[in-house]
Amino acid sequence: MAFIRNCWYPAAFSSAVGEGPLRRTVLGENIVLFRGEGGAIAALDDLCPHRMAPLSLGRVRGGGIECGYHGMTFDGRGACVRIPGQDTIPSRARVRSYAVAERLGLVWVWMGAAEEAEASLLVDLAQFDDPAWAVVPGEALAIGANYLSLADNLCDPSHVSFVHTSTLGNAASVGVPVRSRAEGRETVVWRWILDAPAIPVFAQTGLVQGSVDRWHYYHYHAPCVAIIDFGTAPAGLIGPDGDRDRGLRIFAVHCITPVDEGHCIDHWFHLRNFGQGDAALDAALNRSFRTAFDEDKAILEAIETEESSRPGFRPVQLAIDAAPNRMRHIVRRLIEAEAASPALQAAK
Ligand code: FES
Ligand SMILES: [Fe+2]
Numbered sequence: 001m002a003f004i005r006n007c008w009y010p011a012a013f014s015s016a017v018g019e020g021p022l023r024r025t026v027l028g029e030n031i032v033l034f035r036g037e038g039g040a041i042a043a044l045d046d047l048c049p050h051r052m053a054p055l056s057l058g059r060v061r062g063g064g065i066e067c068g069y070h071g072m073t074f075d076g077r078g079a080c081v082r083i084p085g086q087d088t089i090p091s092r093a094r095v096r097s098y099a100v101a102e103r104l105g106l107v108w109v110w111m112g113a114a115e116e117a118e119a120s121l122l123v124d125l126a127q128f129d130d131p132a133w134a135v136v137p138g139e140a141l142a143i144g145a146n147y148l149s150l151a152d153n154l155c156d157p158s159h160v161s162f163v164h165t166s167t168l169g170n171a172a173s174v175g176v177p178v179r180s181r182a183e184g185r186e187t188v189v190w191r192w193i194l195d196a197p198a199i200p201v202f203a204q205t206g207l208v209q210g211s212v213d214r215w216h217y218y219h220y221h222a223p224c225v226a227i228i229d230f231g232t233a234p235a236g237l238i239g240p241d242g243d244r245d246r247g248l249r250i251f252a253v254h255c256i257t258p259v260d261e262g263h264c265i266d267h268w269f270h271l272r273n274f275g276q277g278d279a280a281l282d283a284a285l286n287r288s289f290r291t292a293f294d295e296d297k298a299i300l301e302a303i304e305t306e307e308s309s310r311p312g313f314r315p316v317q318l319a320i321d322a323a324p325n326r327m328r329h330i331v332r333r334l335i336e337a338e339a340a341s342p343a344l345q346a347a348k
Pocket of ligand 1: 049050051052053067069070071
């Protein structure tokens, strides 16, 4: 399977890039992240061109990274700036550098040619910088499955009624159909469940009584970002098409790193419009999310095992697959566009 190269992939939470170098693998490529001049994050091929020592085994010095074997030092653009014991620097003494951006508390790496990096393709969420919203850090969850299996899951609200019964779902939504549409790189799938009991995640806040209307809007930005807008309001208060900010509203954000064909990392965190500054609520909600996402991990890893042991198996298609199919169509179309474009090919 090919990957889209000309796009941004999350490599790490910004907070994970500290004083020292950090190795990450994206699309099968080993990358070293470090804070260079002025704290700006740099991303280089994690390989010293001398004896192939991973640069991540070295140390960060003077805004560059010093190889841990013989001390060759590279700046944030991959140019060699020092070779201990000699004055001349061979022209081949350089390392590939990746374009880097920070957004939504994450470090994003452009996997195509750095000069082609397109800032407008970074996914944004206005509420992230809005003081009315709590932004609660989450975790990086390693999953032994192809990233598109996780993407399928994140275009699929129907599974919560079965997989996440102690957190994100309950029986009230079992028979409620989902609707979906696609536009550009985005797939949206949603449904409302009216006049039903609250799901456990909201019931545990103590802020919900009686029957509620609740919603799920799953926004999937191909290839690797899911923003799930879900919430709860007293039955009849806002109704579908009403102002969801009048209810208890959460954005669960998943930024997926495709590590290689069979592994990915789900960088998850959440935003919410209630309980700002409530550390106990932060922890309680994160516990629920951790439980839920571990349930997803278990089922996705089991599926990955079955898929790899039965190549060519043709799954039955259901109505709930419309959105995952749309998402995969978008990814396929982008891969085909890159394959057909000599300019994009050259960027590889
Ligand atoms: S292996 Fe890096 S300087 Fe020798
Ligand atoms: Fe799930």
